[in-house]
Amino acid sequence: MSIYWNVKDDTGRTEAAVAENGAQSYRRMIWEDQGDSAAAVKAAVWIAEPGIYPYPARALEETFVVIEGEADCRIGDGEKRRIGPGTIVVVPKGEAAWLDVITPFRKFAMVVPKP
Template identity: 60%
Template sequence: MSLITHITADADLTPGLAAEDGAKSFRRMIWEDDGAPETATKVAVWIAEPGIYPYPPRDLEETFVVLEGEAMCSLGGAAPEKIGPGSIVRVPRGVAPWLHVLTPFRKLATVVPKP
């Protein structure tokens, strides 16, 4: 991987979680540490079409910054809050994140697995 990365570059995308209505998402790995894949810290860009993306609780912590688009975000079943460019969201270990993506969406996420 290059040491210089452009957030808006859409090369090397891999399919991500599909929305409940079939809308698509994609991710692009930016950086991954040298640990085993299941315990490696990762930085990635996630791009999503409008739709509802429910995630199960995960054994990791995620912090992401919204780069473009708007979504309603709920963590662990809490009341949804609107997020958009510049929003920073921390998803604690074991908390289920839910995103209702309202407009084409892009975030930069750091994921830290917790063995």
């Protein structure tokens, strides 16, 4: 297994969430903890075209860093914030998230299941 990755390398990407406007996003898995997939810690690059991507509340915490693009982001009932390259976002366990991707977008994300 490689220990060097480039977030711009799109080999091995798979389809992920679909935006409300029908735009397709993609995920490129970088690392996944061994064992039960539902309880695994995961690292991935997420690539999305403009559109609104709502995410339901989940039993995990996600932390991501925006690599490329801009989006409006809202966590739970919080206020909408513009995010872009260098922004770090934490989505706590049990909070819904919403991304309105404005320009082609790329993030590096870590998800950690929380019992």
